[in-house]
Amino acid sequence: MSELVIELKGDENAEKVEEAVRSKPSARRLVIRIAANDGVSSIERVRSFLVNNISRTVIVYVEGERDEA
Amino acid sequence: MKLDIVITSDRTMITNHHGKEFLGFVATGPPVGVPERLWMWICAPKPKVDRWGRPLEAPYGLRKIEAALVNAGFNAAIIDPDHLGPHLKHAKVLMIGHHDYFAMASPSIEWWLMTGSEPVNRRSFLRLMRRPEIREAKKRGLKIIAGGPAAWQWLWNLDYWREFGIDTVVDGEAEKVVVELAAKALNGEELPLYVYVGPEDVPSIEEIPEIKGASVNGLVEIMRGCPRGCKFCPVTLRPLRYYPLDKIERELRVNANAGLDRCILHSEDVLIYGARGLEPNPNALLKLHALAKKYCKTLAWSHATLAEVKYAQEKYKLITKLTELIYDEHQQYLGVQIGLETGSVNLAKKIMPAKAAPYPIEMWPQVVEDAMAIMHEHRIVPALTLILGLPEETEDDLAQTAELLDRLKDYRSLIVPMFFVPLGVLRDRGWFLREHLKEGHVEIMRRCLWHSLRWAEDIVSTFYLKGARYAPLRWTLKLFLAYVKRRAREVEKWLEEAGWEGVKRAEAKSAVLQPVPRPCRT
Numbered sequence: 001m002s003e004l005v006i007e008l009k010g011d012e013n014a015e016k017v018e019e020a021v022r023s024k025p026s027a028r029r030l031v032i033r034i035a036a037n038d039g040v041s042s043i044e045r046v047r048s049f050l051v052n053n054i055s056r057t058v059i060v061y062v063e064g065e066r067d068e069a
Numbered sequence: 070m071k072l073d074i075v076i077t078s079d080r081t082m083i084t085n086h087h088g089k090e091f092l093g094f095v096a097t098g099p100p101v102g103v104p105e106r107l108w109m110w111i112c113a114p115k116p117k118v119d120r121w122g123r124p125l126e127a128p129y130g131l132r133k134i135e136a137a138l139v140n141a142g143f144n145a146a147i148i149d150p151d152h153l154g155p156h157l158k159h160a161k162v163l164m165i166g167h168h169d170y171f172a173m174a175s176p177s178i179e180w181w182l183m184t185g186s187e188p189v190n191r192r193s194f195l196r197l198m199r200r201p202e203i204r205e206a207k208k209r210g211l212k213i214i215a216g217g218p219a220a221w222q223w224l225w226n227l228d229y230w231r232e233f234g235i236d237t238v239v240d241g242e243a244e245k246v247v248v249e250l251a252a253k254a255l256n257g258e259e260l261p262l263y264v265y266v267g268p269e270d271v272p273s274i275e276e277i278p279e280i281k282g283a284s285v286n287g288l289v290e291i292m293r294g295c296p297r298g299c300k301f302c303p304v305t306l307r308p309l310r311y312y313p314l315d316k317i318e319r320e321l322r323v324n325a326n327a328g329l330d331r332c333i334l335h336s337e338d339v340l341i342y343g344a345r346g347l348e349p350n351p352n353a354l355l356k357l358h359a360l361a362k363k364y365c366k367t368l369a370w371s372h373a374t375l376a377e378v379k380y381a382q383e384k385y386k387l388i389t390k391l392t393e394l395i396y397d398e399h400q401q402y403l404g405v406q407i408g409l410e411t412g413s414v415n416l417a418k419k420i421m422p423a424k425a426a427p428y429p430i431e432m433w434p435q436v437v438e439d440a441m442a443i444m445h446e447h448r449i450v451p452a453l454t455l456i457l458g459l460p461e462e463t464e465d466d467l468a469q470t471a472e473l474l475d476r477l478k479d480y481r482s483l484i485v486p487m488f489f490v491p492l493g494v495l496r497d498r499g500w501f502l503r504e505h506l507k508e509g510h511v512e513i514m515r516r517c518l519w520h521s522l523r524w525a526e527d528i529v530s531t532f533y534l535k536g537a538r539y540a541p542l543r544w545t546l547k548l549f550l551a552y553v554k555r556r557a558r559e560v561e562k563w564l565e566e567a568g569w570e571g572v573k574r575a576e577a578k579s580a581v582l583q584p585v586p587r588p589c590r591t
Contacts, residue, residue, distance in 0.1 A: 001269055001270075028267060029267070029269075029270070039231070039262075040230045040231045040235075040262065041227060041231075042262070043224060043227060043230075043262065043263060044227065047224055050224060050263065050265065051221075051224065053265060053267075054267075054303075054306050055267060055268065056265075056267045057264075057265060057266055057267035057269065057270045058263070058264070058265040058267070059261045059263075059264050060261055060262050060263040060264075061259065061261050061262065062262050
């Protein structure tokens with residue numbers, strides 16, 4: 001299966017994900033790596049993409065500190 | 070028994086609802102007119118458990134996860150929420166699933182918006198996650214993975230995601246991916262924060278594991294997916310897969326061996342089991358039901374569609390043949406949930422153009438009425454759902470729905486209106502919030518209420534809770550119905566006196582409940 005790895009740095013967000021998907025529309029699995037120290041809050045940066053996605057497997061990693069419970 | 074992986078949920082999920090699946094819907098509401106403890110007893114009594122706290126019956130979805138993990142060699146089991154403590158001292162992973170974690174799905178969100186009071190499913194789940202045994206295990210390094218059909222709700226509840234220390238949220242058919250996640254968690258490898266399982270990563274029929282313990286009320290899947298393509302539905306996005314009869318039989322046997330003598334055949338439309346497109350397969354259906362009756366004294370269908378009821382009966386007399394097979398000294402009626410959605414042809418064309426197939430969508434109201442007549446004649450008792458607040462809905466759409474409801478008044482059924490929740494292809498649309506309520510919506514809700522109250526009393530006494538064993542529950546429900554009738558008359562009188570402008574003024578003064586931020590584009 002065609003996989004696409006997308007790294008988000010700084011303020012990069014769902015727009016970068018959408019751009020990456022447009023550049024490789026055949027990708028059926030997306031691995032999104034968010035460089036951030038804000039753990040769960042990172043989801044907000046890609047939420048609009050996640051909510052609209054229905055056709056591809058998406059795996060989101062946050063690289064950095066996770067929030068403590 | 071020292072488990073590495075504990076699978077659980079809260080009480081509203083880990084229960085068999087007194088053996089009456091439909092009572093599970095009571096858990097989507099707040100306690101109305103009775104104390105919460107009594108409400109919880111009505112909908113979610115504690116199930117039987119063994120000495121390790123493993124419930125005799127557990128939610129089917131959790132059973133699939135349990136089976137996937139056990140098949141892969143993990144030391145995993147479903148544990149009742151009241152028995153987590155001893156297991157969490159040693160377990161490294163906690164997996165949780167739910168139908169509606171935060172009461173954001175219908176009908177929970179509707180009852181919450183109307184009453185201003187949190188439904189018990191949400192209350193119960195939050196209580197579970199705040200238990201000291203989970204918090205302490207988390208401090209010791211427990212990994213928590215959340216999934217199930219309501220996994221999407223975590224995207225809108227980041228505060229709870231943080232508070233409970235959820236390591237990974239998995240949305241979609243997780244039987245394959247959960248094995249990878251379990252291995253990562255136990256090996257101390259990096260876990261993803263979020264996984265969405267797309268159509269190409271779902272398990273094939275051969276890869277779907279078979280349950281190892283009994284499911285709540287004997288529910289067994291017979292297929293996955295649906296070909297109708299309704300835009301509000303997430304299930305239709307999944308590939309269509311039919312379980313072969315031997316696979317179904319193995320799961321029926323697991324439930325029978327646990328002492329269950331009832332089953333629920335689960336599908337988005339039982340009548341298309343083994344179908345070619347939407348053309349029913351009478352042979353497959355008759356064999357399926359004969360098989361189910363071999364193991365169960367009573368059976369129910371989870372879902373069907375009105376178009377298929379009409380078509381199957383007209384072309385093959387299939388409803389007659391199936392009910393002749395099903396009904397005997399143990400069972401004289403059949404319950405099923407069915408989507409009515411709307412009475413408007415115009416709206417149906419936009420959001421569910423194939424819902425009436427093989428009939429043209431222009432025939433939708435007639436298809437509905439004909440199917441209801443067939444079901445009434447055959448003592449099939451549907452719980453119908455309508456969707457209010459669909460995108461592009463107009464006043465005329467509401468009027469047509471209200472008119473159709475009048476035509477259905479003599480057919481034994483419950484009709485429940487639900488507020489639109491953005492899912493499926495429509496998941497980027499706006500939520501239906503209380504301030505969007507129009508007079509047309511209130512009129513539909515009023516008609517649904519009186520229709521359902523009329524038939525609920527009949528259903529409870531004549532069919533659903535017959536016998537001395539159910540007398541306390543039956544009387545409690547009758548008292549509750551009497552209370553609802555009294556309140557409904559008070560509200561109607563107020564509506565008549567205040568008029569619609571009065572309603573809007575009163576609403577503006579009251580706290581507008583917004584359980585979620587306004588997340589989506591309209």
